Amino acid sequence: DADVTQTPRNRITKTGKRIMLECSQTKGHDRMYWYRQDPGLGLRLIYYSFDVKDINKGEISDGYSVSRQAQAKFSLSLESAIPNQTALYFCATSDLPPRTDTQYFGPGTRLTVL
Amino acid sequence: KNEVEQSPQNLTAQEGEFITINCSYSVGISALHWLQQHPGGGIVSLFMLSSGKKKHGRLIATINIQEKHSSLHITASHPRDSAVYICAVIEFVGGAQKLVFGQGTRLTINP
Numbered sequence: 609d610a611d612v613t614q615t616p617r618n619r620i621t622k623t624g625k626r627i628m629l630e631c632s633q634t635k636g637h638d639r640m641y642w643y644r645q646d647p648g649l650g651l652r653l654i655y656y657s658f659d660v661k662d663i664n665k666g667e668i669s670d671g672y673s674v675s676r677q678a679q680a681k682f683s684l685s686l687e688s689a690i691p692n693q694t695a696l697y698f699c700a701t702s703d704l705p706p707r708t709d710t711q712y713f714g715p716g717t718r719l720t721v722l
Numbered sequence: 723k724n725e726v727e728q729s730p731q732n733l734t735a736q737e738g739e740f741i742t743i744n745c746s747y748s749v750g751i752s753a754l755h756w757l758q759q760h761p762g763g764g765i766v767s768l769f770m771l772s773s774g775k776k777k778h779g780r781l782i783a784t785i786n787i788q789e790k791h792s793s794l795h796i797t798a799s800h801p802r803d804s805a806v807y808i809c810a811v812i813e814f815v816g817g818a819q820k821l822v823f824g825q826g827t828r829l830t831i832n833p
Contacts, residue, residue, distance in 0.1 A: 641821075650808065651823040666820075696763060711755065711821070713765035 611635045612714040614699050620720045627686040629717050631699030639702045640682040641711065642666075642674060644695040651698065657682055689721040725749050728809050728824035736832055741796040743827045745809030748790065756783050756794050757808040759826065765808075768794070799831045 612633045621627055631640065642654040643666075653666030655674040663674060671693060675683045686693055699714040726747045735741055745754070753772040759765045769776050769783040771792070776783050780799075785792040796803055809824040 650825040651810070653821060698765060700765075710767045710770045712767065713757075716763045716765075718763075 610715065612699060612701055612712050614697075614714040614717050616717060617715065618718045620722065621689055622722050623688075623690055625689050625721075627689050627719065629684045629686075629697055629699075629719070631682045631684070631714055633680050633682075633699075633701045633712075633714075635701055635703075635712060636679070637701040637703050637712070638679065640676065641700040641702070642672075642682065642684045643698045643700065644668070644693075645698060645716075646695050654684065654697075686719075686721075689719075691721045694719060694721045724825070725822050726809055726811055726824040728807075728827050730827060731825065732828045732830075734830045734832065735799055737800055739799050739831075741799050741803070741829065741831075743794045743807050743809075743829070745792045745794070745824055746790060747792075747809075747811045747822075749811065749813050749822070751787075751811040751813050753812045754785055754792050755808075755810040755812070755821075756792075757810060759806040759808060761805065768807075796829075801831045801833050804830050 615630045638659045641656045643651045645651050652668050654668055654672050655666055657663050657676045660676050673685045697717045700711040702711045729744045753770055755770050756768040757765050758768050771783055771785050780797045782795040806826040806828050808826045811822050813820050
């Protein structure tokens with residue numbers, strides 16, 4: 609079984625709809641991240657969480673919110689989806705330094721907002 | 723100017739060739755990642771390094787902190803190495819970790 613899973617894998621929705629993307633991990637990591645990937649722009653950080661009580665904005669958090677329901681679960685919500693949020697979304701986890709900062713990525717969620 | 727620049731953006735080579743992908747960054751970092759994104763979209767972390775050189779199979783990553791430059795080398799390249807390779811640097815901003823990604827290098831290895 610995959611260590612980092614994302615649901616759904618693909619989603620098509622309409623402008624104005626509320627969407628939730630879910631991420632679960634079995635690695636036991638405290639740190640979790642949400643990124644979006646757009647062609648030609650690379651990966652950009654939306655939000656990150658260093659533990660259940662710690663949520664931080666990344667460089668492009670506007671229009672998004674997150675919830676860290678448990679150590680293993682980190683959800684990303686689009687309260688009112690808009691077409692420029694069409695992208696590939698990745699969840700990732702990492703352990704605490706100094707053990708390793710290596711990030712482990714989920715398979716991605718392809719979101720299309722019409 | 724992006725904080726992390728990769729070159730080349732696209733690279734096509736023949737099977738067996740030695741491949742080099744470069745990453746330059748403009749900020750102070752604590753470490754640097756090399757990631758591989760497969761054609762299906764999945765991302766795998768290849769290396770994390772903060773100094774010197776690391777080797778894993780046919781892959782070699784080097785970093786020069788003074789010159790703010792890292793390279794990823796692939797020896798005896800194979801079509802299955804075809805992927806997008808992404809450089810990402812870890813910097814600390816206001817006490818928090820921030821990961822900054824390059825735009826990626828698309829590598830195609832022809833048989």
